[in-house]
Amino acid sequence: MASLEDEEFPSTPGKVKIERSHHHHGFVRQFSLVFSSNTGTMLIWALFLFALTASFLSFHQTGRTYSYFSWADRRWENEVRMSAQIQRPRGMSVLVTGAAGFVGSHVALALKKRGDGVVGIDNFNDYYDPSLKRARQAMLKRRGITLVEGDINDAKKLSKLFDVVAFTHVMHLAAQAGVRYAMENPHSYVHSNIAGLVTLLEVCKAADPQPSIVWASSSSVYGLNDKVPFSELDRTDQPASLYAATKKAGEEITHTYNHIYGLSITGLRFFTVYGPWGRPDMAYFSFTRNILQGKPITVYRGKDRLDLARDFTYIDDIVKGCLGSLDTSGKSTGSGGRKRGPALYRIFNLGNTSPVTVPSLVGILEKHLKMKAKKRFVDMPGNGDVPFTHANISSAQSEFGYRPATDLETGLKKFVRWYLSYYGYHGKYVK
């Protein structure tokens, strides 16, 4: 199925996006050419082609505009519907974008486990080793979760999903993550975090009923803010990286969709999420790999050789925050492109409330791995990093009882156990 899907809908960045109307225009253009040619043969050919197309369409047509595409046949629709089936009273059906990702796969599993319906979408890009994403996909598959391969910039695919399932909620976690990579590939951030977000919002706005949306913003929006701990009311207009800027833009963009179309929106500012099945580009992950392989690690240091610190947050706590947000998100109020009343617009910090320095993080890893790291201290390059993060979580706490329960020592122990079981001690499968 996946390969057919690829042929029909190339959805990687830079590839052509097909608009709904293009097919129609193409058709009309073809006909005007035929009629202007004025030869009998051409006319017969045109009629023949028309008959062929019409019979093809009527054979496959199931009342939906795009159901004649092979990826969206009956079997595919049934699979998607099954995956979205709600299995508890007052449950929800959730479209999880970025479901092959770190947070996405964990949230999808947690929702399914408690009886909610879940369908995932992911473009499986190669920002980091896609085989890890495939392994997460296999894990979801075993639990009955279907993951559709597609990009959130593909409006047709998203609309089709909403045609098949009346999703009550969207958990939007598809994004270009990573703070420092933004200097290497700025456009991938615009593609996913801005263009993709708008495409998704347009589809949600048009859906009837509209879903409620919970999505991932980032602690990085606090940028150069130095008032601690970071509260949602603090200024976020001094981003230090393009990544942060696109997440901040997302907060503003979602606000307009809430304001104009009545979409219920909750933005979650995640604070350096870590844990089993994590992202290989993140420091705790790559440090683990390098320590095990006897390779040096680079530890950044701030101004005046000050240690950098992060409010590292364990994945299970983040998952609880995501589910709590979904449960309290209320309904979207719009239909037919107009809002019928006010809908919730919320932003929450999801952190751990106890920052740890990067050298301490390395110390904990050394302990769990029973190996010494070869540390190279380097002055923090001006590539978007902020010196520290620290979340005030009182808002999420009072709204849905968010209370992080895993400290870095415990969380890293679980990560290391997973890492060794997945990659083995010598990391022979690591690229």
Ligand SMILES: O=C(O)[C@H]1O[C@H](OP(=O)(O)OP(=O)(O)OC[C@H]2O[C@@H](n3ccc(=O)[nH]c3=O)[C@H](O)[C@@H]2O)[C@H](O)[C@@H](O)[C@H]1O
């Ligand atoms: O909260 C977020 O919203 C973000 O969290 C995460 O960003 P960061 O907090 O920067 O995490 P991460 O890269 O693990 O670096 C951790 C620390 O190690 C330091 N660091 C990093 C690499 C290195 O080689 N050496 C080093 O000292 C580095 O200077 C930093 O102090 C997500 O990746 C990001 O997608 C976003 O979601």
